[in-house]
Amino acid sequence: MSTHAPHDPSSGTLSYEQAGVNYDLIDPLKISAQRAAAATAVHMSAHGFTEVKASRGESAYVVDVGPFYIASIVECLGTKTLVADEMATLTGKSYYDGIAQDTIAMAVNDLITVGATPLVVQAYWAAGGSDWFGDAQRAQALVAGWKKACDVCQVAWGGGETPALAGIVEGGRIDLAASCTGLINPKERLSVGDKLGAGDAIVLLASSGIHANGLSLARKLTERLPQGYLTEVQPGLTYGDALLAPTTLYSPVTEALYKAGITPHYCANITGHGWRKLLRHPGQFIYRIHTVPPVTPVLKFMQQHAQQDDREAYSTLNMGAGFAIFVKADQAAKVVEIAKACGIDAWDAGRVEAGEKQLLIEPLDIRFGDDDLQLR
Amino acid sequence: MSTHAPHDPSSGTLSYEQAGVNYDLIDPLKISAQRAAAATAVHMSAHGFTEVKASRGESAYVVDVGPFYIASIVECLGTKTLVADEMATLTGKSYYDGIAQDTIAMAVNDLITVGATPLVVQAYWAAGGSDWFGDAQRAQALVAGWKKACDVCQVAWGGGETPALAGIVEGGRIDLAASCTGLINPKERLSVGDKLGAGDAIVLLASSGIHANGLSLARKLTERLPQGYLTEVQPGLTYGDALLAPTTLYSPVTEALYKAGITPHYCANITGHGWRKLLRHPGQFIYRIHTVPPVTPVLKFMQQHAQQDDREAYSTLNMGAGFAIFVKADQAAKVVEIAKACGIDAWDAGRVEAGEKQLLIEPLDIRFGDDDLQLR
Structure with missing residues (x-):
């Protein structure tokens, strides 16, 4: 990332951090969370299992449960809905079928990096109020797009959450995320870095x-x-x-x-x-x-x-x-x-x-x- | 739920719906999402597996992967953080260690209803901006409480997401959720309703x-x-x-x-x-x-x-x-x-x-x- 210098929005280089995301504030928390998370690996032995330690730095977390590995993940869509909402106002179209695919892609595309076959997706749709779901066209587009993306990935849509979070999520907005569970089966498909070599x-x-x-x-x-x-x-x-x-x-x-x-x-x-x-x-x-x-x-x-x-x-x-x-x-x-x-x-x-x-x-x-x- | 009549906030019966949650708006979406989700079950056969159909109406979704069942879920904390934030202002204390336990409880207590042993939890912490994570005391309380709840439940904390969602999540707020994956092992532990009987x-x-x-x-x-x-x-x-x-x-x-x-x-x-x-x-x-x-x-x-x-x-x-x-x-x-x-x-x-x-x-x-x- 480049300069943090103040900028005139109308000209000059616009970097990612100038656009509002400051990783310096998030990173200390991430590091302490990663350490605390790593310390919980010991619990797998109580169940007769072990974690795949190398997966700790990867995009999805992997546990060895014997006949195969289980990979799991939760991923947030981010702020793409703000573009969809603005464009809906400008054009009258609903973009939430595509937004649904985006959300599933965030989880599935990460999960597959470790060699997993995505099996089950759960939907996390947290709206700023019950009224978000009252726009039937938009809500149905979200459902249809979610279903279609599941079909493309051959995953089962297991269920999910549709909370109304007035006071936490902004009115008229929705916070979208997906969790995904998959299997690495056969175990030889595991891809957490040990196979990479010069010449690849x-x-x-x-x-x-x-x-x-x-x-x-x-x-x-x-x-x-x-x-x-x-x-x-x-x-x-x-x-x-x-x-x-x-x-x-x-x-x-x-x-x-x-x-x-x-x-x-x-x-x-x-x-x-x-x-x-x-x-x-x-x-x-x-x-x-x-x-x-x-x-x-x-x-x-x-x-x-x-x-x-x-x-x-x-x-x-x-x-x-x-x-x-x-x-x-x-x-x-x-x-x-x-x-x-x-x-x-x-x-x-x-x-x-x-x-x-x-x-x-x-x-x-x-x-x-x-x-x-x-x-x- | 009782009356929808207008009310004076200072007296009279206060029902849940008067407090701001309108299920009538959410329920049509839920029903259409449930139908679409149920239709994705067919994808399990492409992987040689089957869903446990009876789990569709239960708190966690269950797939039969042969040697055992896999259960998965994503759950939102809800608006309890608004109470924690207000109390932090009033008392100077941080309540996010307890809030972390609340969030994990939402997922774990649902997952175990189907007979599953919770194995892996993923954290979903979506803040209104990077600055949420800049309050080190609060952030560390969230990490410590999350770790402690994982220890109590003997689950591995696999990882998670800490997005900064300005424009979607309100400034100064955080949207907390947890996903959880577990095993029903041995398979006899499956509890999706078929065993219940008169006399129990x-x-x-x-x-x-x-x-x-x-x-x-x-x-x-x-x-x-x-x-x-x-x-x-x-x-x-x-x-x-x-x-x-x-x-x-x-x-x-x-x-x-x-x-x-x-x-x-x-x-x-x-x-x-x-x-x-x-x-x-x-x-x-x-x-x-x-x-x-x-x-x-x-x-x-x-x-x-x-x-x-x-x-x-x-x-x-x-x-x-x-x-x-x-x-x-x-x-x-x-x-x-x-x-x-x-x-x-x-x-x-x-x-x-x-x-x-x-x-x-x-x-x-x-x-x-x-x-x-x-x-x-």
């Missing part, structure tokens, strides 16, 4: 747009746009509509890979922190990218209007790549083929090498070092 | 106070109290402190029962809808209560100041009983003994009989019929 290929899967990360920045940017959300990104496509493209669901790809006999050595869901998520693995490796996917139009538009250089943009946004699969180099072409068969564009984009931890995006002459991503 | 005993376990349901009413009531939250419920105990007694965690009892060879025929977590939750089981049974536990002082206080008759109070609040365990009659005394050994008071409070579905609280001359609880 980095396959990047296309994103559909901004997905659900970077929305604070996206919203802030409307202050600079002549017609706000209705400014056109390209002829016939408004900025708001482009932002609201639902997040790609990647579990059909990871399941298809399994059926084809391919077990990824590692996976990274490219969400917050943009391409720096390619540095997620704890090992000492160089990630050398030789092919950069085309940048999704809405992200190119954002980069231009936020006046970000490539380094800033790739450090924050997915820039066209929503998910990374690390596999044996001789499987890369097959992974690309399988992803495309699932309707998701893909590129054999780079290689893993031994060496000091860093990401080299060669076509753009960008380097991110270990210091650029502190997640653990 | 109803054992009630003591609550610690209001727990985390009925808080809208509890907050509304402060308008009537001379010193608001600082009004004394009994000498030396303010209304606010009494409300903030953390919810009892019942999983130590259900686990101890299993170790003692006792498998409940059914369980009901007494939360929203108060004692009407004793009607949760879908079958045609009479639940005849002959012994009513002492009413927790704060609930007695609320009943008095809300000017509710017993029927209204028992239909909304737990009135001293936070959890119900239905067992073979000759095991009731042992269940009471085991609960007390866990530090939780308990009563062999009634019997299940064949007949038209109803709850008869004989000492209070109260009857609730099937129409009084519509959850499915």
